[in-house]
Amino acid sequence: MSPTRIPEATVARLPVYLRALNSLLEREIRTCSSEELASAAGVNSAKLRKDLSHLGSYGTRGVGYDVEYLRYQIAREIGLTQDWPVVIVGIGNLGHALANYSGFSSRGFRTVALLDADAARQGELVAGLKIRPFTELSAIVREHGVAIGVIATPAAAAQSVCDHMVDAGIRSVLNFAPTVLTVPPEVDVRMVDLSSELQILAYHEQRKSAPASPDPTLDPEVVA
Amino acid sequence: MSPTRIPEATVARLPVYLRALNSLLEREIRTCSSEELASAAGVNSAKLRKDLSHLGSYGTRGVGYDVEYLRYQIAREIGLTQDWPVVIVGIGNLGHALANYSGFSSRGFRTVALLDADAARQGELVAGLKIRPFTELSAIVREHGVAIGVIATPAAAAQSVCDHMVDAGIRSVLNFAPTVLTVPPEVDVRMVDLSSELQILAYHEQRKSAPASPDPTLDPEVVA
């Protein structure tokens, strides 16, 4: 079962399951059914069971899942049993927030350096780390074996920063800058687009308030 | 064509197209083909054309699209031609960054209030707005007709904040807190999960470095 590739949609949900399991553990719940875990994760139980079946057969029929055991298996599958050094480039408001975000460090992720091109900010202390010049990127990546880079720069700088990251050997990029990044095929990019999310909400909100026809120019027959 | 529902996957890409069109306009490009726009948006041209065809027939065969016209049509479809007042709750590091994020205000979104439960932060000035007590939520929503709320609180507070938002009449929620929110069916929630994104990258990164079998416990036959 395990040797087969895990569907992308399932991979995207594994972190959610992991959080739900952690939450159950905090409440000292040792065992749970697919129904309980699914409800904690906000999905339906059939989907949850199919997702987990892609990892292996870690439950017991008639009983459910051992919370601790399942949590370990998912963490191992994602790769959180190992250490992931991360660099953050662009320490503006957002980079600042990311550096202080406990959700990164609490999983296996360790921020090893904060970089910024702005000379005026060099040496400033953020989340216990000194801001260093962007030119040190390559050396830092080599020294710590960094595989993941986070871009929190303005859009105009993002592609150039990304190119340097790729040159330095980084193969996974998390991009917060509102721009499309072009990378070689072996590099993964995930985009977190704050304003897109709001726009998607706005689209649905608009549909809620105007169920019929929001714009008369689209409905000539109403006028006729 | 337009009266039909627009697929969710298409809606999620409209903001990307909008940004690409803005970028073309800044370079004073008045007309573009589906190929050019697709490349600027990081998708293939067939997908782009199919997406646009869901909105209507705004291109000209043999010629391409008028950048300005198409931009307006997409903006109108999303609902960006109207004003969207927004409240942000939880002015920690992340809330701070969101309040200052220009990508919100530059589209039709207007942050009308910053709320925080922490009494010590009341009155503090962030991005030109005073932080106000969370208890004023309902009055603010009524006064400004707020339909969209942003949650940037710690996970523990998020569900309670969300419940108050729904009570106050908010029907779309953008959630940055790392927790699943439960809402009535008429309310939309979109989740932006920073640590999930990193975990998804880590999963793929792990697969890149260890193509065969990352864990011997899963491959008994290797041992046998």
Place this chain on the structure above:
DNA sequence: AAGAGTTTGTGAACGTGGGAACAAACCGAG
């Protein structure tokens, strides 16, 4: 030991989305 009651893992049906390929439609030259 057998049967009743649970709960997982999976096979099959269904729906959504993506991509190739092509017909329809437009422009410009002659």
Place this chain on the structure above:
DNA sequence: CTCGGTTTGTTCCCACGTTCACAAACTCTT
């Protein structure tokens, strides 16, 4: 006006993801 070149809008097909429904497997009681 016609023809060749170009680009859109759409159709068809395939792959992926979701959900239902059920057999397999386990526990507990009698």
